[in-house]
Amino acid sequence: MPSETVDFIVPVFNESKNIAAMVTELYRSVPYAKRVLIVYDFDDDDTLPVARSLSDRYEGLTLVRNTRGSGVLAAIRSGIDAATGDVVIITMADLSDDPAIVNEMVRRIRAGEADVVCASRYMRGGRQIGGGMIKKTLSRLAGLSLHLAGFPVHDATNAFRAYRRDVLKSFEIESRGGFEYSLELTAKAYAAGYRVVEVPTEWRDRSRGQSRFQLLRWLPRYLRWYLYALTHRP
Numbered sequence: 001m002p003s004e005t006v007d008f009i010v011p012v013f014n015e016s017k018n019i020a021a022m023v024t025e026l027y028r029s030v031p032y033a034k035r036v037l038i039v040y041d042f043d044d045d046d047t048l049p050v051a052r053s054l055s056d057r058y059e060g061l062t063l064v065r066n067t068r069g070s071g072v073l074a075a076i077r078s079g080i081d082a083a084t085g086d087v088v089i090i091t092m093a094d095l096s097d098d099p100a101i102v103n104e105m106v107r108r109i110r111a112g113e114a115d116v117v118c119a120s121r122y123m124r125g126g127r128q129i130g131g132g133m134i135k136k137t138l139s140r141l142a143g144l145s146l147h148l149a150g151f152p153v154h155d156a157t158n159a160f161r162a163y164r165r166d167v168l169k170s171f172e173i174e175s176r177g178g179f180e181y182s183l184e185l186t187a188k189a190y191a192a193g194y195r196v197v198e199v200p201t202e203w204r205d206r207s208r209g210q211s212r213f214q215l216l217r218w219l220p221r222y223l224r225w226y227l228y229a230l231t232h233r234p
């Protein structure tokens, strides 16, 4: 039996300007027993000294070294390896994700209403503030077209999601690029008959630090899972 703990997986790449505010906000918003796994790639990452200084104050704040190779997806996979809680939430360090919805995400999983809960920018009540025009438009188009075709959520690409741990660990992640893994996992979970639901969220583009999203490089990989989601049903 997994313990009744929420494990957050937070990949970081030089987030010294954001990490303190992110951790403070998360602990303020979420009362559940939790671990916050900060997953970093290299020892000189500037997030580390700040995160270490916070760890006395915040129980469960844990630094995890990415051992699966470099890059954000390898970091997330290292976080999944380390996760032991009954609920696992993947969220970013750049203050883009609003932790106010976390309690509702956890509640729905623990109540047995959902296996995957997607933070949804494109459903009623959701919002997206800032961010690149092309990426934003493609992401919205992908989400809304999949939803029209019967996919259970309006936002297929946001990485901010809560998973029942057993479900998360049951799928092999075939993605090798970046955040397209999120579409892959959700499409596979839905096709396998798991309950995928959404909660409205407000996403805000980072105001500090730098994005490492590689739109052109990752686009073909998104396409693969977009087509998978379009054609696989429970």
Ligand SMILES: Nc1nc2c(ncn2[C@@H]2O[C@H](COP(=O)(O)OP(=O)(O)OP(=O)(O)O)[C@@H](O)[C@H]2O)c(=O)[nH]1
Pocket (backbone or CB within 6 Å): 010, 011, 012, 013, 014, 015, 039, 040, 041, 066, 070, 071, 072, 075, 091, 092, 093, 094, 096, 131, 179, 205, 206, 210, 211, 212, 213
């Ligand atoms: N460990 C690790 N984390 C990364 C890497 N690249 C990005 N991250 C982290 O992943 C999260 C999201 O990264 P961003 O580059 O902002 O990507 P994004 O939020 O999808 O894209 P934008 O919408 O452009 O901001 C942040 O917490 C980053 O610090 C990486 O190579 N390794």
Ligand SMILES: [Mg+2]
Pocket (backbone or CB within 6 Å): 092, 094, 096, 206, 211
């Ligand atoms: Mg970002």
